[in-house]
Amino acid sequence: MITSRGKWIALAAAILLLAALAAGEALWGGRTTSPNRIGGVSLGMPDESVELFLQGYFGLESVEYESFPDFESARMALDCGRVSAIWTADVTADYLKQEGPYSSVGPAETPGQGQERFSFAFAFRREDEELFSSAEQFLGNLSGDEKKKVLGRFLFEGPYGHLNSIQHRRTDEKTSKNSDPETIRIGVTGAVPPLELIYDSDVSGSAVLLACNWARSIGREPEFVVLPPADAYINLLAGKVDLLAVSASSENHSLTETKYITTTGYLGVKEYRLVTREKGAESMGSWTNMIKDNLISGGAYRKILSAAVVTLGTTAAAWITAALLALLCLRMRQSGNRFLRGFAGGAAYIFRSVPALLLVLLLGFGLFGGSRLPVFLSAALGIGLYGAGLLTEAAGESAAGGCSEPGKFSLRAFLIFLGTKPARKIAVTVMQWTTVVSCLGVNDLAGMMQTIGRRTMFPVFAIVFSIAFYLVLTVLLERIPYTDGIKGEK
Amino acid sequence: MKDESRAKRSRRARVLRAAAIVTAAVLLAALCGFFALLVKVKGNLSYVYNYFFDTRGSLPAVQYTYEADASEEHVPHAVEQTEPDRYLAETKIVVNDTVVPEYDRENKIAVQDSGESRQGILTFRGSYRRDVSSFGTPAGAGNALAKSWQVKTGRFLKDDGVNYWSGNGWTGQPLAVAWTQEMKERMNLYPAAKAKEGLVEIIYPGMDGWIHFLDMETGEATRDAINVGMTFKGTCSLHPEYPLLVCGSGDSATGPFGEQVSARIFLYSLIDGKKLYEWAANDPFAPRRWHGFDSSPIFAVEADTVIAPGENGVLYTVRLNTSFDETKGELQVSPDETVRYIYDSNASRERYEASESDIGSGSESSAVIWENYLFFGDNGGIFQCLDLNTMKPVWVQDLREDINSSPVLESGEDGRLYLYVGTTLKYHTDSHHIGTAGIYKLDAFTGQILWYKPYEVHTVSGLAGGVLASGALGSGKASGYIYYAISKTPSVDTGCLVALCTDTGEEAWRVDLPCDAWSSGCLVYTKNGDPRLAQCCGNGDILLLDALTGKQLDKLNYGANIESTPVIFGSRIVVGLRSEYIIGAEIK
Structure with missing residues (x-):
């Protein structure tokens, strides 16, 4: 049996070992380069399809495609040499050329070369005809010079010089439809710089400015909601945003009508390009960047802190839910009513048998999907159900649970049971399952570190950091003396 | 007493447990059976009948008789049954984006020969009459087949952004040319x-x-392939005199921002592989939003004009003003006149409205040309003869079903011209998705139906039964026969290969196939003039048959669907598979 001191020593040793592993990643090439590896960000198209598209469009025989959750991650991957190129629209390639040591190539041959392949436009839900019409009118009335002035602010004059002057606050995570008649909720993804630029908590960019001008022209205040590119259209259709600032125009669609409508395009795209770093450009992959990139740059420390709080909060909420539901189940199991007893036993059996991830998904996308409950609560409830199943069975089987025999339920005994080793281990299990809540968009620590690790190309460092956090949390959970003050039978 | 009661309870519990296990097993078996049924019927229970019952298959040919044609002139003209007004509610001529009431072509089109080349197979079915299914003569006895080579191709994202087109499809005949x-x-x-x-x-x-671009003998690349970035399903055409290639894309292209790029027709110079011109994309005059150009275009050489029917419901003629400097090897085009012919047919409009939301009729099959007359069919079942110099319909016939099979033009011994046209079942199905489709023989001068050979076929899951292959018109010892492959008859997974007598439409012989066959059969003649029929099938077979008897002489299997029509040049066969390979084989 390992002693308490032994645990702390083992923990310290593990953390040191993991730190060495992370340092090794930095020193011996955690950032690898693959010549056929291409990265990018698509608006909802499956990775396999993008890979196929790239092969066909650029005439590449084999492509290893890596999808990134946002544009900055893709660019960082290029900078670090994780991918040899990223695909972008021509406007983004031109923007990047202004920004740094990047060059780009187009396809050898494309249909309509010299013509516009498509245009970027605003996208609305079909039922929002009034908003759509007003945006159409706004874009139609915009003279060439005005349009150039707005778009050119980022496209032709350099982006970051203007960033501070036209920042727009983004809103917090939104879970319901916009019911405020004074505001317009504009969805942005950051997938197409410089049309959308997302920097820390601010958004800007040509399309953002255009959308802003339109919103104010109809007397409404713009609010920006940052969406993952892959979920942009789902969020639009679900009504969480009123429009998407950047969407491909649907003028050329030849199949059935799309579920959303797009305005007349405000900026044409002639081709896609493969953006590479110019030869001789200094790589950003040195190990000295590791800590800075992961923990400091881009406000990472704030995000990590916030994610840690989310993880602690989710764990606490899930544990409280589990305890309350377990209490309910145990009381029902003591009931004289056969049906209630059977129901409680069956429910506990099902809750502990179904993987917590599936319970979270069921609640997040099913029962509380759309806009009925904040995703954080859906996630906590899902994990809480799982914990309740485990707790009910453990308490039922344990003499310390106070309910192993019919008619002998005791709240005091149950509370004491919560402080026992079996219950604490269940608390640790509940805490571990919080690592899946990012599937609902909850920014927990594991998910956040994964995102940061992918973006900075130091995945091992990010994983090690997460492991250390959870190890410490486990020790704390197993050591918190929260039932020591409750006296009673054990 | 107590023991007896306990034993009774125990027995009852055992019986109940056994009953529960049996019930669960039966339910599981039923569930598995239901799932297997769903798989069998491709997920649609309304097709259950089709997958368990056969149709009647081949039905007796129907003969039509008419009073003698009063016109002595051997040129196309309408008779009472084929008056254009009877079928077409409206026609429209658009010259360079302007709608005009009348049109008179400056450079008259008058295609004297069939377009058959001395250089090889330069268009779908080898000529603009679609009647040349092979080039040259096999060196051997023509009784066996042998595999030669295979080359990997690829796939292309479909316009839905998820599925993809793979390899080569229908009609997809390669061209084979022996350059000087x-x-x-x-x-x-x-x-x-x-x-x-x-x-x-x-x-x-x-x-x-x-x-x-491949060497037919070895499969090795002969030059850099051209990355067009749009999928090609149909068959391209090569200019009979210049190294000028025209090919129409069969589907829109999509991109990672969800955009769609409209299908179009391309002109490429084979001097340097550069694109010279493209047109027909996202045409505002098109009655159909769906753009696709599977039809193999026609070069009217004297008029320097390319003729291309589209699935968007527009027939295009484009005057190219081609210039070719032989000494410098420079090829250029300067198109200056694009003429569109658009029509609205009540019959096909009704059929479309009953079957899909998009209105209008487009052409997937390749047209046939004779002098200044173009013969072509559409997806709405309308087949017509158009005067290309005035862009006015001469006669119109309603064949009632989707016309995917390209017509074949025959010069009769009586000095008249005849057309063979096949249909696929799309509109007139019964409640079991069964109906008739078949082959028509038309008088090309009047449009009158001379005979109709029907087959009862299935149409399921968007895949039509009937005739997708084009006819192979026999000559020499095979004179008097035309060969067709029929799909989805009598069972939903089978088809047949038939030799029809050109006089009556009756079957001379029929060979049952274990699969669909969309690929058109190719006739090859041995040194002795014995006709052989090479037929590619949906199960990956390439069959070699005695065209006079239907006897199978040899077979190769490639294990993947062959929708494309092969090209045969001398002893060699080349065709593309859906499994992303182009294969070469040899007739021994």
């Missing part, structure tokens, strides 16, 4: 290909969005 040495020197062929005597070059646009 002078022309080879001017083109961007690899040195080895330039130096090779007797090089026969395969030109093959694929569904992977590339135009492939």
Whole structure:
């Protein structure tokens, strides 16, 4: 049996070992380069399809495609040499050329070369005809010079010089439809710089400015909601945003009508390009960047802190839910009513048998999907159900649970049971399952570190950091003396 | 007493447990059976009948008789049954984006010959009459087949952004051309290909969005493939005099921002592989939003005009003003007149409205030309003869079903012209998705139906039964026969290959196939003039048959669907598979 001191020593040793592993990643090439590896960000198209598209469009025989959750991650991957190129629209390639040591190539041959392949436009839900019409009118009335002035602010004059002057606050995570008649909720993804630029908590960019001008022209205040590119259209259709600032125009669609409508395009795209770093450009992959990139740059420390709080909060909420539901189940199991007893036993059996991830998904996308409950609560409830199943069975089987025999339920005994080793281990299990809540968009620590690790190309460092956090949390959970003050039978 | 009661309870519990296990097993078996049924019927229970019951298959040919044609002139003209007004509610002529009431072509089109080339197979079915299904004669006895080579191709994202087109599809016939040495020197062929005597070059646009160039003998690349970035399902055409390739894309292209790029028709110079011109994309005059150009275009050489029917419901003629400097090897086009012919047919409109939301009729099959008359059919079942110099319909016939099979033009011994046209079942199905489709013989001068050979077929899951292959018209010892492959008859997974008597439409012989066959059969004649029929099938078979008896002489299997029509040049066969390979084989 390992002693308490032994645990702390083992923990310290593990953390040191993991730190060495992370340092090794930095020193011996955690950032690898693959010549056929291409990265990018698509608006909802499956990775396999993008890979196929790239092969066909650029005439590449084999492509290893890596999808990134946002544009900055893709660019960082290029900078670090994780991918040899990223695909972008021509406007983004031109923007990047202004920004740094990047060059780009187009396809050898494309249909309509010299013509516009498509245009970027605003996208609305079909039922929002009034908003759509007003945006159409706004874009139609915009003279060439005005349009150039707005778009050119980022496209032709350099982006970051203007960033501070036209920042727009983004809103917090939104879970319901916009019911405020004074505001317009504009969805942005950051997938197409410089049309959308997302920097820390601010958004800007040509399309953002255009959308802003339109919103104010109809007397409404713009609010920006940052969406993952892959979920942009789902969020639009679900009504969480009123429009998407950047969407491909649907003028050329030849199949059935799309579920959303797009305005007349405000900026044409002639081709896609493969953006590479110019030869001789200094790589950003040195190990000295590791800590800075992961923990400091881009406000990472704030995000990590916030994610840690989310993880602690989710764990606490899930544990409280589990305890309350377990209490309910145990009381029902003591009931004289056969049906209630059977129901409680069956429910506990099902809750502990179904993987917590599936319970979270069921609640997040099913029962509380759309806009009925904040995703954080859906996630906590899902994990809480799982914990309740485990707790009910453990308490039922344990003499310390106070309910192993019919008619002998005791709240005091149950509370004491919560402080026992079996219950604490269940608390640790509940805490571990919080690592899946990012599937609902909850920014927990594991998910956040994964995102940061992918973006900075130091995945091992990010994983090690997460492991250390959870190890410490486990020790704390197993050591918190929260039932020591409750006296009673054990 | 207590023990007895306990034993009774125990027995009852055992019986109950056994009953529960049996019930669960039966339910599980029923569930598995239901799932297997769903798999069998491709997920649609309304097709259950089709997958368990056969149709009647071949039905008796129907003969039509008319009073003698009063017109002595051997030129197309309407009779009472084929008056255009009877079927077409409106026609429209658009010249360079302007709608005009009348049109009179400046450079008159008058295609005297069939377009058959001395250089090889330069268009779908070898000529603009679609009646040349092979080039040259096999060196051997023509009784066996042998595999030669295979080349990997690829796939291309469909316009839905998820599925993809793979390999080569329907009609997808490769072109095979034996260039003159002078022309080879001017083109961007690899040195080895330039130096090779007797090089026969395969030109093959694929569904992977590339135009492939291969040595027919070895399968080796002869020059850089062209990455067009749009999928090609149909068959391209090569200019009979210049190294000018025209090919129409069969589907829109999509991109990672969800955009769609409209299908269009391309002109490429084979001197340097550069695109010279493209048109028909996202046409505002098109009655259909769906753009696709599977039809193999026609070069009217004297008028320097290319003629291309589209699935968007527009027939295009484009005056190219081609210039070819032989000494410098420079090929250019300066198109200055695009004429569109658009029509609205009540019959096909009704059929479309009953079956899909998009209105209008487009053409997927390849047209036939004779002098200044173009013969073509559409997806709405309308077949017509158009005067290309006035862009006015001469006669119109309603064949009632989707016309995917390309017509074949025959010069009769009586001085008249005849057309053979096949249909696929799309509109007139019964409640079991069964109906008739078949082959028509038409008088090309009047449009009158002479006979109709019907087959009862299935149409399920968007895949139509009937005739997708084009007819192979016999000559020499096979004179008097036309060969067709029929799909989805009598069972939903089978088809047949038939030799029809051109006089009556009755079957001379029929060979049952274990699969669909969309590929058109190709006739080859041995040195002795014995006709052989090469037929590619949906199960990957290439069959070699005695065309007089239907007896199978040999078979190759490639294990993957062959929708494309092969090209046969001498002893060699080349065709593309859906499994992303182009294969070469040999007739021994």
